[in-house]
Structures are given as C-alpha cells and as structure tokens.
Amino acid sequence: MNETAPEIIENVRLEEGLNFGLTSASLPNRTLEVFGGIQGETVDIRLFAHKAGRGYAQVIKAHTPSSERVIPSCPYFGDCTGCTFQHINYIHQLQLKHRIVTAEFEKAELFGIDISPVVPSDEESGYRNHARLSIYHANLGFVNRFSRRHIQIDHCRIMNPGINKVLAGLQGKCGETRQISIRYGSNKDNYLIQPKLVKANVDIESGQKEYHDILLGHNFCISAASFFQVNNPQAEKMANLIKNHLNLSGSETLVDAYAGVGTFAVLLSPDCKRVIAIEESAAAVKDACLNISGIDNIELIQSKTEDVINQFEGQMDALILDPSRSGAHPSVLATICQNPPRNLVYVACDPSSLARDLKILLAGPFELSSVIPVDMFPQTYHVETLALLKCKL
Numbered sequence: 520m521n522e523t524a525p526e527i528i529e530n531v532r533l534e535e536g537l538n539f540g541l542t543s544a545s546l547p548n549r550t551l552e553v554f555g556g557i558q559g560e561t562v563d564i565r566l567f568a569h570k571a572g573r574g575y576a577q578v579i580k581a582h583t584p585s586s587e588r589v590i591p592s593c594p595y596f597g598d599c600t601g602c603t604f605q606h607i608n609y610i611h612q613l614q615l616k617h618r619i620v621t622a623e624f625e626k627a628e629l630f631g632i633d634i635s636p637v638v639p640s641d642e643e644s645g646y647r648n649h650a651r652l653s654i655y656h657a658n659l660g661f662v663n664r665f666s667r668r669h670i671q672i673d674h675c676r677i678m679n680p681g682i683n684k685v686l687a688g689l690q691g692k693c694g695e696t697r698q699i700s701i702r703y704g705s706n707k708d709n710y711l712i713q714p715k716l717v718k719a720n721v722d723i724e725s726g727q728k729e730y731h732d733i734l735l736g737h738n739f740c741i742s743a744a745s746f747f748q749v750n751n752p753q754a755e756k757m758a759n760l761i762k763n764h765l766n767l768s769g770s771e772t773l774v775d776a777y778a779g780v781g782t783f784a785v786l787l788s789p790d791c792k793r794v795i796a797i798e799e800s801a802a803a804v805k806d807a808c809l810n811i812s813g814i815d816n817i818e819l820i821q822s823k824t825e826d827v828i829n830q831f832e833g834q835m836d837a838l839i840l841d842p843s844r845s846g847a848h849p850s851v852l853a854t855i856c857q858n859p860p861r862n863l864v865y866v867a868c869d870p871s872s873l874a875r876d877l878k879i880l881l882a883g884p885f886e887l888s889s890v891i892p893v894d895m896f897p898q899t900y901h902v903e904t905l906a907l908l909k910c911k912l
C-alpha cells in the first residue's frame with residue numbers, strides 16, 4: 520500500500536470483528552479489519568495496509584455514530600494504535616471484553632459457560648507502570664501497528680504520571696538507542712530505565728538493575744528482565760479473587776506455577792501452610808528470593824513448570840497456573856489431569872490460549888466454578904481472565 524496515496528472508501532457498514540478489538544467491513548472483493556469503529560456504524564475509512572493477506576483500515580468519519588462512541592481524550596489516537604478502545608465509553612469497553620472472552624470460548628467449542636461481568640479498573644487512565652517506547656531520531660514514541668510509522672508521544676494517557684514525567688524529561692534526547700523501557704514503582708516512587716543512557720544530557724538516572732513496588736502491603740523487588748503486573752490495583756484485586764476461590768484455611772499446600780517474582784506466592788503465603796513457587800527465569804527467581812525474605816513457608820524452584828509438575832506426590836491442595844500468552848505446556852495439562860489438584864486457578868492474558876487449555880482441563884477431571892475477566896488494560900482490547908476450577912473426582 521502506497522502511504523502517500525491512501526485509498527478512501529465511503530459509507531462502509533461495520534460489523535463485529537473482535538480480532539485485536541477491531542471491527543470488520545465486508546467489501547465485495549475483500550474483508551477489512553477496521554480501527555476506530557464500533558459495530559453497526561456506517562463510516563468512511565482509509566486503507567492502511569495489507570499484512571499477511573489481511574487488509575486494515577481506519578475510520579476517518581462516522582456518519583451514524585454509535586451511542587457508545589466518545590471523543591478520545593488522547594490527541595494521538597489513530598496515529599498511535601496502542602489503545603484500540605479510546606473512542607468507546609468505558610462501560611461498553613468492558614462489555615466488548617466480555618464478548619471477546621465469550622467469542623474465544625465459542626471458537627474452542629466451549630458453550631454455555633457463565634462468564635462473569637468484567638471486573639472494572641479503578642483507573643481508566645494513568646494506570647500502567649511500564650512503558651516500552653521506540654526511538655526514532657532521538658524522539659520517544661510508539662509505532663503504528665498498521666503503517667509502521669513512528670509516532671512521537673509526549674504524554675501517554677494510560678501511563679502512570681511517574682512514567683509521563685520521565686518521558687517528558689527524555690523526549691528528544693535519546694538518540695543513542697532504538698528502544699527504551701521505563702518502569703515506575705508508584706508505591707515506592709522509584710524507577711527502572713533501561714538501557715543506561717550515557718550520552719543523554721538529562722538529570723534523570725538510568726540503567727537501574729531493579730526497582731521496587733508494594734502490593735497489598737508486601738514489598739517486591741523487580742529486575743529489568745522480570746515480569747510484573749502492569750496495573751497494581753487490579754493485580755491486588757486479582758490476588759484477592761484467587762484467595763477467595765481457593766478458600767484457604769491455613770493448612771494447605773499451594774503450588775504457584777509460572778510464579779514470576781513471587782507475586783501470588785507472597786500475597787497468598789499468610790493463608791497457606793506451604794507454598795511452592797515454580798519459575799524458569801533466573802532473574803525473576805533472584806527477585807523472588809528477595810521478595811520472600813522473612814516469609815518462611817515459601818520454597819522456590821527454578822525450572823520450567825513442565826519439567827517439575829509431575830514430581831509432586833499425592834494430591835495438591837491448590838495450584839495456580841499463570842503462563843505467558845502462549846498458555847500452558849501440553850504436558851503440564853496432561854500431568855494435572857492425571858494428578859488433579861483440589862482447586863485450580865488459571866490466570867490468562869490471552870483468552871484464546873485459555874479457551875484451548877480449558878477445553879483439555881474440562882474434558883479431564885475438572886469443573887468450572889467461575890470465569891472472571893479482569894480489566895488490567897483500560898482503553899485497549901486486552902483482557903486478563905481468571906478461570907477458577909475444582910477437581911470433580
């Protein structure tokens with residue numbers, strides 16, 4: 520697609536799309552995925568790109584705006600494609616996320632499952648504690664997903680004010696690197712900025728090895744290579760939802776697989792007799808070692824979950840699986856179907872991986888207690904989902 524001569528198509532009716540939170544438009548000779556629209560609207564669109572056999576377009580005018588449409592408060596919306604839902608009111612964003620989870624379940628032929636309403640985020644803006652920015656001619660910004668154009672961003676609506684402060688200080692001064700990661704521990708007011716900037720003429724320290732934050736009164740050390748939940752208040756809600764489901768009495772052994780820096784292990788340890796945390800990343804395990812200091816009922820295993828999950832003898836009381844987007848390894852699912860824990864919590868950031876894995880678990884010895892989507896990522900199509908299961912044997 521020639522970017523200087525974009526193709527405009529008028530009066531297109533938008534249908535439900537759901538991929539990446541986009542709507543879809545059926546034209547006589549092709550189907551397009553459309554950014555910035557809402558199902559049922561008639562709009563004019565500008566073609567962006569064809570990628571991997573798919574066409575992408577952007578709404579430039581809504582002739583019949585949906586009642587769910589709002590004016591995006593971000594001036595970069597559309598140029599920046601990071602927040603797919605900025606033009607949709609927050610209540611409807613939550614309804615769409617519910618629909619996204621339901622649609623993935625239906626694709627996996629999981630029908631008739633009662634999915635709870637999405638747990639809203641307390642903050643619709645300013646919630647993200649981590650920005651990964653790309654740099655072009657020293658300017659920090661994001662890359663448009665469709666056109667691949669770099670968009671300079673001076674203030675990002677969804678980032679914590681602490682991140683925006685650093686962004687303002689570094690803007691235009693980072694020519695020495697192509698990518699930068701800014702993380703902010705809002706409850707401890709400290710930063711991690713990587714890589715270390717040696718040429719930038721700024722009085723902002725960078726190159727920190729780790730930063731610190733607090734969840735539910737517990738201190739966490741998080742190093743540059745380690746995962747940490749991006750929305751602190753929602754992470755706390757998620758930990759409480761998990762705790763409620765597991766109904767812990769203090770006598771249980773909990774296995775926390777894909778444990779990261781020990782988030783759930785630490786937060787649930789006061790309610791368990793013993794916690795075993797499994798994590799493959801050496802950096803995250805090193806952080807977890809610090810994070811569990813003073814807590815004597817947590818053991819850490821540095822390993823892939825699939826290499827150790829079959830070594831537990833007897834029935835586990837409780838198991839948390841919180842894998843990366845690709846979901847749990849098939850052998851992990853096979854092992855827990857053979858030796859099922861009494862209670863299982865599956866935490867998923869990709870509803871399609873969750874649906875695929877749930878299909879296996881529900882064909883085995885598990886039944887669902889509930890499915891609770893949690894909005895960790897307002898203004899975007901992303902949704903975290905908790906599946907709470909029990910062994911039915």
Ligand SMILES: C[S@@+](CC[C@H](N)C(=O)[O-])C[C@H]1O[C@@H](n2cnc3c(N)ncnc32)[C@H](O)[C@@H]1O
Pocket residue numbers: 746747748776777778779780781782783797798799800803822823824825841842843848
């Ligand atoms: C989505 S994060 C969850 C971390 C943690 N539960 C939390 O809430 O902060 C997934 C974690 O799984 C780890 N991981 C990825 N593949 C793994 C595997 N096969 N076995 C164990 N850990 C793995 C990653 O390093 C990452 O820390």
